[in-house]
Amino acid sequence: xxxxxxxxxxxxxxxxxxxxxxxxxxxxxxxxxxxxxxxxxxxxxxxxxxxxxxxxxxxxxxxxxxxxxxxxxxxxxxxxxxxxxxxxxxxxxxxxxxxxxxxxxxxxxxxxxxxxxxxxxxxxxxxxxxxxxxxxxxxxxxxxxxxxxxxxxxxxxxxxxxxxxxxxxxxxxxxxxxxxxxxxxxxxxxxxxxxxxxxxxxxxxxxxxxxxxxxxxxxxxxxxxxxxxxxxxxxxxxxxxxxxxxxxxxxxxxxxxxxxxxxxxxxxx
Ligand SMILES: Nc1ncnc2c1ncn2[C@@H]1O[C@H](COP(=O)(O)OP(=O)(O)O)[C@@H](O)[C@H]1O
Ligand SMILES: [Mg+2]
Numbered sequence: 001x002x003x004x005x006x007x008x009x010x011x012x013x014x015x016x017x018x019x020x021x022x023x024x025x026x027x028x029x030x031x032x033x034x035x036x037x038x039x040x041x042x043x044x045x046x047x048x049x050x051x052x053x054x055x056x057x058x059x060x061x062x063x064x065x066x067x068x069x070x071x072x073x074x075x076x077x078x079x080x081x082x083x084x085x086x087x088x089x090x091x092x093x094x095x096x097x098x099x100x101x102x103x104x105x106x107x108x109x110x111x112x113x114x115x116x117x118x119x120x121x122x123x124x125x126x127x128x129x130x131x132x133x134x135x136x137x138x139x140x141x142x143x144x145x146x147x148x149x150x151x152x153x154x155x156x157x158x159x160x161x162x163x164x165x166x167x168x169x170x171x172x173x174x175x176x177x178x179x180x181x182x183x184x185x186x187x188x189x190x191x192x193x194x195x196x197x198x199x200x201x202x203x204x205x206x207x208x209x210x211x212x213x214x215x216x217x218x219x220x221x222x223x224x225x226x227x228x229x230x231x232x233x234x235x236x237x238x239x240x241x242x243x244x245x246x247x248x249x250x251x252x253x254x255x256x257x258x259x260x261x262x263x264x265x266x267x268x269x
Pocket of ligand 2: 047048049
């Protein structure tokens with residue numbers, strides 16, 4: 001077992017409470033480098049709070065969270081800040097700056113570094129636009145001119161601006177119609193294969209979940225009750241899993257995913 005690489009995210013014994021409301025209790029989760037890990041759970045089970053904790057934006061009552069081997073709980077402020085250049089976040093709904101052009105939205109994390117010359121910023125933004133299937137002309141548009149699918153693409157381009165090793169996606173396909181949703185899933189899959197970043201995603205959408213996830217972490221009873229490949233999670237006996245996955249929609253999504261998997265989801269760890 002000594003050659004097992006260390007996890008890129010390591011959460012041990014996490015406890016999160018808001019007053020008397022205990023959201024996480026003795027929660028543990030490890031994310032492996034290069035995988036796509038999906039977090040699911042009922043509404044209010046603490047998925048968003050967990051993402052915020054991993055990003056160092058909330059203080060747990062107990063436990064440890066290490067990202068890239070470094071504590072985001074009791075690490076030095078400057079060190080935690082430096083970690084932010086190694087991850088990218090796609091917020092639910094895109095969260096673009098409405099007063100900035102597409103170009104300036106994508107350039108934002110690059111300009112924040114205050115070290116890159118404008119020519120380099122231009123090059124990086126152009127590359128990111130092409131990564132997500134947008135043109136230089138799209139860079140001139142304002143967020144209000146964009147369709148829902150384009151907003152997600154721009155948000156993804158911005159999340160990838162600093163070429164992060166780790167990407168967080170909060171409900172990446174929420175609000176998209178099925179065709180746009182499939183296209184966005186395909187885009188994430190292709191970029192993940194080409195660039196090799198690690199993905200931690202929250203989604204309610206079973207098509208997205210089955211198309212992308214190497215493993216699924218189920219949040220229930222204030223902790224991760226199972227973290228395993230989708231097929232194994234489906235076998236796990238728990239009322240939430242039965243309701244969430246094995247309804248009519250879940251079975252259809254699984255059938256679709258297995259057909260898909262046979263075609264192009266090989267060679268993954
Ligand atoms: N800043 C906060 N202050 C107090 N309670 C909060 C705060 N953020 C989240 N909560 C509570 O934590 C629980 C989990 O919230 P959240 O992580 O948003 O759930 P979800 O799994 O739906 O994303 C909820 O009960 C919510 O009310
Ligand atoms: Mg949430």
